[in-house]
Amino acid sequence: MAASTAILPPHPLESFAHTRPLDLPPTALPADPEASSSPLAAPQHRPLDTAPPVLRPYQAPVRHTDVYVDNFLLAVQGCPQARLRLLRRLLHTIDAVFRPLDAQDPSLRKREKFPQGDAYFCTRKILLGWLLDTLRQTLELPPHRIQWLQEPFDLLRYKSRVTLSTWHKVLGELRSMSLGIPGSRGLFSLLQESFRHTDQYRIRMRDMLDDFEHLARTLLSRPTELTELVPDHPVAVGPHDASGVGMGGVWLPATTHSQLSPILWRARFDDTIQQSVVSFDNPTGTITNSDLELTGLLAHQDVLAQEFCLRGRTIVPLGDNTPAVAWHQRGSATTTGPAAYLLRLNSIHQRHYRYLSKADYIPGPANQMADDCSRLWH
Missing domain, CATH: 3.30.420.10 (Ribonuclease H-like superfamily/Ribonuclease H)
Structure with a gap:
């Protein structure tokens, strides 16, 4: 990205920056379910610190680009022109590495994500399967993952044993889910122990799975705070x-x-x-x-x-x-x-x-x- 943004020409795909994603759910401030669903007490205590509980902000507007596998993630603060310049710089840089599409390309090589709103800048965005809200500073599940969230628990609810390949799949899905569930890593001790005893031993994991399901269900009604x-x-x-x-x-x-x-x-x-x-x-x-x-x-x-x-x-x-x-x-x-x-x-x-x-x-x-x-x- 060494080229100057002032002299970069317009890019054919930058017009999709105005296409709003169709699957972007509206903002909703949910009620706090913890007061009634958690076995722990919820006393009203004085604050521990008078400073606001937020991360120390940048002094200058954010300009950041990250690449995760085949996903390009942009974070930018500023006017529409500043956002457009950053997007234009990224698109031209990608074209310098990967050949752009042309009329001779087969039908399988096409632009699927841009018309769906992937280039749209907003403060509430689905990134890598999670719904990130930069104004509320929260992480939550998008609608299309809510049903997926319940599948591992429904699969095991009435089973006393499962195949090793199925357990590998379930544990992998729970691991990917644990990113947005603070503290859920503490439930993996017994879940992983089952790999050591695949023949003659049985390990009771129902309590662990029930706790994991309880924590996961709270994501639907109480988003995880970034703090x-x-x-x-x-x-x-x-x-x-x-x-x-x-x-x-x-x-x-x-x-x-x-x-x-x-x-x-x-x-x-x-x-x-x-x-x-x-x-x-x-x-x-x-x-x-x-x-x-x-x-x-x-x-x-x-x-x-x-x-x-x-x-x-x-x-x-x-x-x-x-x-x-x-x-x-x-x-x-x-x-x-x-x-x-x-x-x-x-x-x-x-x-x-x-x-x-x-x-x-x-x-x-x-x-x-x-x-x-x-x-x-x-």
Whole structure:
């Protein structure tokens, strides 16, 4: 794209920039279904930060072009002339790489997308199968994918077993759907575990599929906010820790606008949990230290969610247990034990409270405050 836009001649396809897509659904502000459909409480809390929960904007008008496989994606801010110049530059650049159509081309080589409105600039656009609204800052499903969304769940609803090829297809569709469902990656632990046991073992996955269907259905009535997908500057940072006795942590403000005063919390594990922890004295235990650390991470997030409104905010919990941090970042675990269940709870929690959690690692010697919260019980 080195050519100057001032001297580029008009392109034959640029006239389609005024063709509005026929399948573009109207904007509708849906009611919030979470208050009635979610098992979690929805208290009205004070805001955590006085700054607006939006990503830091560009100082200059946006001019951006991205290429994904055979899709060309343009984002531009400005007057109609500015949008036309960017489109003209892209079309001429494509012609420099791929030969334009001519009268001798076969009928199979034709312009299908442009007459359907693909070159139309608008703030509400279907891109790569998702409906993106740049004014409302939301991501939702277009109408033609709503029926497709239900097919994997209808296929498995009354079946106790499926073929391996069918399960590959279903899992692939769920993976593609997880992009617009924050936290849904936490439901894949048991779904992926089935690939390891294709002959003599049966794994119960009904709860995981039901949770995934619940999260997916909320897309139809409550679009995903972009702040749930793209991390912003964190408004709260806090270390957490868990021991064989209890768990605890500290939340600290991360911005000068924060309304957060430092929060210290702790909770003791009951005797049943303490007696089930794997140790040298109890090698047959069913709960590992990493499971306890992941429990502390989830409790750490919930403590903040119960005190402040986290909607549209990015928070950073810090832990000194590498497996727990990795499970949270990846959203799945290579186990069907407590970690898989905890990641499932984390999915529902994040979707309900509409925040983005970016867990990170903190070295053990630097985690003294959280260690004291989880260990000092005298």
